Amino acid sequence: MLFSGAALAEKTKSISVIVHADNTTDTLTKKQLIDLYMGRYVAFPDNQSAQPVDTLTPEGLKSQFYKRLVNMPLSRVNAYWSRVKFTGRATPPSTQDSEQVLLNFIANNPNAIGYVFSDSLSLKDKQDVKVIMELYE
Amino acid sequence: MLRLLCALLYLSSFFGICAERATISGFGNIGAVHSNSDIYRFRTDISRENDNFEDSIDFNAISSLGLQTDIVLHPDFDFVGQVIYRGQKHITLDDTLSLAFLRYKPTPSWEVRVGRTLLDLYLLTEYRDIGFAYPWSKVPTEIYGLLPYRSLDGADFIYFISKGALDYRVKLFTGESTSNIALDNENVELTIDDVIGLSVELSQFDWTLSLKHTQAKTKNNISTMTSIIAGLQQIPKQIWPDKTQFINDFSLVNKTAYFSSAGLKYDIGAFTFLTELAHLRSDSSVVSAVKSGYISSTYNFDKGQVFYTYAIAKSKTSEFNDAVNIQRFLPNQVEEIILAVNESFRVFSPNQQTHSIGMRYDLKDNIAIKVQLDHSNINAQGGTLWSYQGMNTLAPKESFSTFFISVSFTF
Numbered sequence: 230m231l232f233s234g235a236a237l238a239e240k241t242k243s244i245s246v247i248v249h250a251d252n253t254t255d256t257l258t259k260k261q262l263i264d265l266y267m268g269r270y271v272a273f274p275d276n277q278s279a280q281p282v283d284t285l286t287p288e289g290l291k292s293q294f295y296k297r298l299v300n301m302p303l304s305r306v307n308a309y310w311s312r313v314k315f316t317g318r319a320t321p322p323s324t325q326d327s328e329q330v331l332l333n334f335i336a337n338n339p340n341a342i343g344y345v346f347s348d349s350l351s352l353k354d355k356q357d358v359k360v361i362m363e364l365y366e
Numbered sequence: 367m368l369r370l371l372c373a374l375l376y377l378s379s380f381f382g383i384c385a386e387r388a389t390i391s392g393f394g395n396i397g398a399v400h401s402n403s404d405i406y407r408f409r410t411d412i413s414r415e416n417d418n419f420e421d422s423i424d425f426n427a428i429s430s431l432g433l434q435t436d437i438v439l440h441p442d443f444d445f446v447g448q449v450i451y452r453g454q455k456h457i458t459l460d461d462t463l464s465l466a467f468l469r470y471k472p473t474p475s476w477e478v479r480v481g482r483t484l485l486d487l488y489l490l491t492e493y494r495d496i497g498f499a500y501p502w503s504k505v506p507t508e509i510y511g512l513l514p515y516r517s518l519d520g521a522d523f524i525y526f527i528s529k530g531a532l533d534y535r536v537k538l539f540t541g542e543s544t545s546n547i548a549l550d551n552e553n554v555e556l557t558i559d560d561v562i563g564l565s566v567e568l569s570q571f572d573w574t575l576s577l578k579h580t581q582a583k584t585k586n587n588i589s590t591m592t593s594i595i596a597g598l599q600q601i602p603k604q605i606w607p608d609k610t611q612f613i614n615d616f617s618l619v620n621k622t623a624y625f626s627s628a629g630l631k632y633d634i635g636a637f638t639f640l641t642e643l644a645h646l647r648s649d650s651s652v653v654s655a656v657k658s659g660y661i662s663s664t665y666n667f668d669k670g671q672v673f674y675t676y677a678i679a680k681s682k683t684s685e686f687n688d689a690v691n692i693q694r695f696l697p698n699q700v701e702e703i704i705l706a707v708n709e710s711f712r713v714f715s716p717n718q719q720t721h722s723i724g725m726r727y728d729l730k731d732n733i734a735i736k737v738q739l740d741h742s743n744i745n746a747q748g749g750t751l752w753s754y755q756g757m758n759t760l761a762p763k764e765s766f767s768t769f770f771i772s773v774s775f776t777f
Contacts, residue, residue, distance in 0.1 A: 260570075261528075264528060264533070267571065269526070269528075269533060270474055270475075270533065276473065276475070278441070299571065302668060302728070302731075304730070307731050307776060308499055308734075309499075311393060311493070311496050311498045311499045312493040312499035314391070314436075315493065316484055316492040317446045317469075320436050320444075
C-alpha cells in the first residue's frame with residue numbers, strides 16, 4: 230500500500246526542465262525538447278549546441294520524464310536509442326547519479342539541460358539554474 | 367581503405383588519451399531458428415552461408431554481438447568505432463569492423479563523417495543487425511536479404527534542419543563497399559565502388575517519410591562468372607554472332623547498380639505502421655530487376671509489442687535463350703555453358719512472399735525476448751534469399767513455416 234502511494238505521488242509530481250541561469254533560452258516547446266532529448270536536433274532555439282543530461286535517481290524520475298515527453302516506456306526509449314546510437318547518428322544524453330549532482334552539473338555548464346522533480350528545487354538552486362519548462366502527467 | 371581506417375583508429379587512440387568523454391557500449395542477439403522446409407534453410411541475407419542442413423534448429427543465423435566505443439575528442443570532433451560478430455567465417459578486422467569514423471560537427475545542423483560508416487541504402491539497412499532496435503526477430507528478408515553490403519568506406523555529409531513542426535534531414539554519401547556472397551558451393555567477394563547516394567528524410571517524432579537512392583559500380587565478376595565468360599569466349603562466332611554483346615551485358619565489371627526505396631513509419635496511438643517499397647536493378651543482365659516491399663503493423667503495450675508483417679519480392683529473371691539468337695543443335699560443352707549462364711541469372715533473382723506474426727516482450731529496459739512465426743511461399747527458381755543445396759534452375763516451389771525465438775539486449 231505504501232509502495233503504491235509513493236508511486237502515485239511520483240506520477241502526480243511535476244517535472245521541471247532546467248538550464249544554467251545564464252542560458253539565453255527562457256522557454257522550449259515540447260517538440261524542441263523532444264528533438265533535444267531524442268538526439269534529433271541537439272541545440273537550443275538560438276542554435277547553440279546543447280548537452281542533455283539524464284539522472285539515475287530518484288527512482289521513477291527518468292521513466293516519468295520520458296513517459297510525459299514521448300509517451301514511451303524506458304524500454305522503447307532504449308530501443309529507439311539503440312538504432313540512433315549504434316548506427317553512429319547521435320549519442321544519448323549523459324547520465325548523472327542524482328538530482329543534486331545534476332543540479333551542480335547544470336550550474337557549472339552553460340550548455341547543459343536536465344530535469345528534476347519540481348519540489349526538489351531549493352531557493353538556492355533557483356539562483357544557479359533556470360526552469361524553462363514544466364511537464365505534468 | 368583499410369589503411370585509412372587503421373590510421374583513424376590509431377589517431378583516435380592517440381586522441382583518446384586526452385578525450386573529453388569516452389564510453390563503451392554494446393548490443394547483442396541470441397536466437398534460434400527452426401524451419402519445417404527440407405529444402406530451404408534460413409539466412410538473413412545472401413552474404414550468409416547456412417550449410418546446416420542436418421540440424422533442424424539453427425543457433426547461428428540470427429545471433430550477433432556488437433561492441434562500440436564513442437570518443438568525444440573535442441566539442442566539434444568525435445570518433446565512433448564498432449565491431450560486430452554475426453557469424454562471419456573469417457574473423458578479421460576488416461570483416462568485423464562495422465563503424466570507424468571521425469565526425470566533424472561544427473554546428474548542430476550539419477556534420478561530415480569520414481571513414482567506415484553504415485551503408486544507408488534502405489530505411490532499415492543501418493540497424494538491421496541491432497535486434498533490440500525493432501520488434502521483429504529479423505528485418506523483412508524480402509527487401510534486406512538481397513543486400514549483402516553493410517559498411518561504406520568513404521565519407522558522408524549530413525544536413526539537418528528543423529522548420530516549424532517539420533524536420534528535414536539530407537544525407538549525401540560516397541565511397542566503396544565489399545561483401546561476400548554465399549553461393550551453393552562457394553563464397554565469393556563482390557566489391558561496389560563509385561558509390562553515390564542520397565537520403566532525404568522528412569519527419570516529426572511520430573512519423574518519418576524516407577526517400578533514398580544510391581548508385582554504385584560493381585567492380586568485379588564473381589568467380590563463377592569469370593569461368594563462364596571464359597567458356598562463352600570459346601564459342602565460335604559462326605554459331606553465335608551476338609556473342610560479344612551478350613558477354614558485355616552479362617559481365618558485372620564496371621556496371622552500375624541502382625538501389626531506390628521509399629519508406630514511411632507512422633506512430634498513431636498504440637499502433638506503429640511501417641511500410642517500404644524498394645527497387646533494385648543493374649546494367650548487368652545477371653542482376654534481375656527486383657521490386658520488393660513490406661507493410662508492418664505493430665500494437666504497442668506497456669512492456670511489449672505484437673506485430674503482423676507482409677513482405678514480397680518479385681523479379682523477372684533473364685533467360686539465355688531469350689537473350690541470344692543462337693543456332694540449335696549445340697555441342698555438349700556449349701549446352702553446359704548455357705546451363706551455367708541460366709544458373710547465374712538466378713543468383714540475384716528472388717520471387718517469394720512471407721506473412722509474419724510475432725511478439726516482443728521487454729523483460730527489462732535493455733533486454734527483450736522475441737518470438738516470430740513466418741509462413742513463406744517460394745516460387746520455383748525464386749528461393750535465392752535462402753540457402754539451397756543444388757542448382758537454382760532446379761529449385762522447386764515450396765511453402766513452409768519458420769519459427770524464430772531470440773533474446774535481444776544492449777549494455
